[in-house]
Amino acid sequence: MTTDTTPTEKYLEVQRSDEFVALRRRLRNFIFPVTVAFFLWYALYVLLSAYARDFMSVKLFGNINVALVLGVLQFISTFVIAWYYSRFAARQIDPTADKIRADMTAAAAARGSATPATPATPATPATPAAGATPAAPAAAAAPEDDATETDTEAVK
Amino acid sequence: MQSHLYLAAEAAGSTSRTLTITLFLCFVAITLGITIWASRQTKTATDYYAGGRSFSGFQNGMAIGGDYMSAASFLGIAGLIALYGYDGFLYSIGFLVAWLVALLLVAEFLRNSGRYTMADVLAFRMRQRPVRTAASVSTIVVSIFYLIAQMVGAGALVSLLLGITPGTTFLGMDADTAKVATIILVGALMIVYVVVGGMKGTTYVQIVKAFMLMTGALLMTLLVLAHYKFNLSALLGDAAEQSGKGSAFLEPGLRYGVETAGDAAKTFYSKMDLLSLGIALVLGTAGLPHILTRFYTVPTSKIARKSVLWAIGIIGTFYLFTLALGFGAAALVGGKAITAQDKAGNTAAPQLARALGIDYFGGETGGAVLLAIIAAVAFATILAVVAGLTLASSSSVAHDFYASVVKRGQASERDEVRVARISAFVIGAIAIVLSIFAQSLNVAFLVALAFAVAASANLPAILYSLFWKRFNTSGALWAIYGGLISAVVLVFFSPVVSGSPTAMFPNSDWHWFPLNNPGIISIPIGFLCGYIGTVLSKETDVEKYAELEVRSVTGFGAH
Numbered sequence: 001m002t003t004d005t006t007p008t009e010k011y012l013e014v015q016r017s018d019e020f021v022a023l024r025r026r027l028r029n030f031i032f033p034v035t036v037a038f039f040l041w042y043a044l045y046v047l048l049s050a051y052a053r054d055f056m057s058v059k060l061f062g063n064i065n066v067a068l069v070l071g072v073l074q075f076i077s078t079f080v081i082a083w084y085y086s087r088f089a090a091r092q093i094d095p096t097a098d099k100i101r102a103d104m105t106a107a108a109a110a111r112g113s114a115t116p117a118t119p120a121t122p123a124t125p126a127t128p129a130a131g132a133t134p135a136a137p138a139a140a141a142a143p144e145d146d147a148t149e150t151d152t153e154a155v156k
Numbered sequence: 157m158q159s160h161l162y163l164a165a166e167a168a169g170s171t172s173r174t175l176t177i178t179l180f181l182c183f184v185a186i187t188l189g190i191t192i193w194a195s196r197q198t199k200t201a202t203d204y205y206a207g208g209r210s211f212s213g214f215q216n217g218m219a220i221g222g223d224y225m226s227a228a229s230f231l232g233i234a235g236l237i238a239l240y241g242y243d244g245f246l247y248s249i250g251f252l253v254a255w256l257v258a259l260l261l262v263a264e265f266l267r268n269s270g271r272y273t274m275a276d277v278l279a280f281r282m283r284q285r286p287v288r289t290a291a292s293v294s295t296i297v298v299s300i301f302y303l304i305a306q307m308v309g310a311g312a313l314v315s316l317l318l319g320i321t322p323g324t325t326f327l328g329m330d331a332d333t334a335k336v337a338t339i340i341l342v343g344a345l346m347i348v349y350v351v352v353g354g355m356k357g358t359t360y361v362q363i364v365k366a367f368m369l370m371t372g373a374l375l376m377t378l379l380v381l382a383h384y385k386f387n388l389s390a391l392l393g394d395a396a397e398q399s400g401k402g403s404a405f406l407e408p409g410l411r412y413g414v415e416t417a418g419d420a421a422k423t424f425y426s427k428m429d430l431l432s433l434g435i436a437l438v439l440g441t442a443g444l445p446h447i448l449t450r451f452y453t454v455p456t457s458k459i460a461r462k463s464v465l466w467a468i469g470i471i472g473t474f475y476l477f478t479l480a481l482g483f484g485a486a487a488l489v490g491g492k493a494i495t496a497q498d499k500a501g502n503t504a505a506p507q508l509a510r511a512l513g514i515d516y517f518g519g520e521t522g523g524a525v526l527l528a529i530i531a532a533v534a535f536a537t538i539l540a541v542v543a544g545l546t547l548a549s550s551s552s553v554a555h556d557f558y559a560s561v562v563k564r565g566q567a568s569e570r571d572e573v574r575v576a577r578i579s580a581f582v583i584g585a586i587a588i589v590l591s592i593f594a595q596s597l598n599v600a601f602l603v604a605l606a607f608a609v610a611a612s613a614n615l616p617a618i619l620y621s622l623f624w625k626r627f628n629t630s631g632a633l634w635a636i637y638g639g640l641i642s643a644v645v646l647v648f649f650s651p652v653v654s655g656s657p658t659a660m661f662p663n664s665d666w667h668w669f670p671l672n673n674p675g676i677i678s679i680p681i682g683f684l685c686g687y688i689g690t691v692l693s694k695e696t697d698v699e700k701y702a703e704l705e706v707r708s709v710t711g712f713g714a715h
Contacts, residue, residue, distance in 0.1 A: 086461060
């Protein structure tokens with residue numbers, strides 16, 4: 001379990017590291033403003049539907065009116081934002097996140113070989129490892145083992 | 157003309173009936189085969205809950221689409237557009253934009269830090285037992301609202317297919333008995349899928365269903381557009397004319413935000429209802445337990461992101477089809493024929509299929525064939541969504557409530573999966589009973605209620621959990637129970653349950669809440685309660701938050 005091989009101080013240390021702080025800032029500086037933006041854009045659309053009937057009913061060409069065009073624009077903006085986010089995450093987030101994860105995995109492995117970890121119980125959420133204490137529920141929420149981590153890496 | 161078509165269709169009814177039943181049985185046979193095959197590969201709890209985390213981005217994207225494009229999307233939205241025009245399209249937009257919340261704020265963090273259920277993230281840095289109990293309760297409530305909608309769709313569909321109208325019988329059953337029989341049949345099948353196949357079986361069922369639904373909807377869209385020589389404006393014009401409402405049919409305001417001259421209060425509430433619906437739709441998705449558990453079926457958060465991108469593409473395309481389906485039904489079937497069959501419009505899409513079949517594929521027989529195909533698709537849709545919902549809620553009962561709360565983490569894996577299977581039976585049974593009372597409601601509308609409950613009870617707690625350092629056990633409990641109780645209480649005292657002709661109990665009246673959708677009140681209550689609960693308690697776990705934050709962002713130690 002990670003709690004065995006990755007002590008709490010390690011998480012605090014990583015959380016305070018410049019690398020992680022910068023990563024988190026980059027991520028939040030993207031997802032929060034973009035969320036606010038698309039929410040306002042959507043809210044504008046709903047409010048116009050409720051209170052700007054005359055504007056929404058203006059016919060642009062044939063029977064296609066402003067309401068329909070704005071509705072379809074919501075689709076387009078959703079597609080564009082999804083694409084833009086995935087490009088951003090692949091370029092700005094994934095490399096750093098991968099590096100931090102690799103560093104932590106290496107550190108955990110080093111610690112794990114120094115002090116043998118408890119028997120790994122991959123994919124067994126509620127079966128506590130041998131010698132578990134009554135504190136097991138807390139552990140059950142965040143059980144870890146190197147085997148799972150290695151699997152995860154191997155799949156990539 | 158309409159009634160002539162209708163009577164002629166009745167004559168072809170038996171062909172349609174046999175064919176639908178055959179096609180549906182084929183779907184059931186294939187998916188049961190998949191389920192049994194999947195059950196042989198389901199050995200561990202990870203297999204049962206998370207399909208072994210072995211699905212690819214595209215597979216899971218399809219499965220998300222399968223879970224998400226429910227009877228509400230296919231039957232409900234098409235029906236609302238067919239009856240009320242543009243207002244039905246609001247649902248399509250809200251249902252789609254909502255995916256950005258899931259993509260940007262929830263999917264990857266959840267995948268990185270959780271294991272099997274929504275509660276894994278909510279309870280990550282909290283006291284386990286109270287938070288998991290709360291999460292389990294809200295998971296079940298949301299799922300049951302959603303399940304009711306699907307069952308109502310199934311009931312509406314069967315009376316159309318079997319050609320049962322009030323006064324006629326099928327196999328000695330009248331319309332109501334046949335509906336109840338269908339609901340029980342669907343319930344029984346779903347229990348088999350979930351109990352036998354677990355997540356792996358259910359995911360494959362979703363993939364097959366998503367493929368069928370996309371193909372069916374694409375075919376109908378092309379046929380509708382071809383009828384108007386691919387001139388969208390001509391389709392809209394014809395729909396508006398047939399509706400008898402003229403260009404108002406193409407504008408917002410026939411169903412939501414209705415302006416009642418001389419009644420300012422009524423107008424105000426109607427507009428508030430529109431805003432409430434809009435907010436519930438966009439914030440609900442990222443709080444739906446059966447959608448959240450989908451992110452666990454892939455190996456990494458990057459693949460979770462990819463699967464959401466696929467899902468957005470698939471779901472968005474489908475919702476564009478709903479325009480053609482809804483306005484096509486308005487133009488080619490007509491509002492009168494639709495409401496004659498189902499007051500809430502839930503049968504518009506299959507009725508459109510019959511009209512298109514008559515148009516393109518040699519008269520009545522062609523109509524019967526296309527109706528049968530689309531009806532089988534709709535049944536598949538319902539069955540798959542019902543299975544997904546039942547799986548998510550029974551997983552939560554077993555993993556969150558039984559294993560962590562009752563057994564304090566000491567349950568064996570085998571026990572946990574056994575409890576999950578038993579809960580699937582119980583939850584299915586509750587949903588069956590409740591849905592018998594909700595037959596008069598539109599399924600998209602019912603699903604919007606589930607979205608409101610999810611957005612009020614689950615989303616505030618999830619977002620606070622992931623992004624607010626100070627958030628604690630007390631805050632999580634306040635957020636979940638505050639949002640859940642306010643949403644459910646407001647629905648209970650709304651015109652949906654009593655005091656209106658289409659209410660669940662039309663002959664009683666205890667409503668005092670004027671809106672149909674509680675979101676605009678209950679979602680802020682959820683967020684506010686989460687805040688109040690948090691500041692009232694001194695508890696804060698800086699270390700666990702560090703762990704959650706590092707893991708959720710980097711994917712270190714992900715399962």
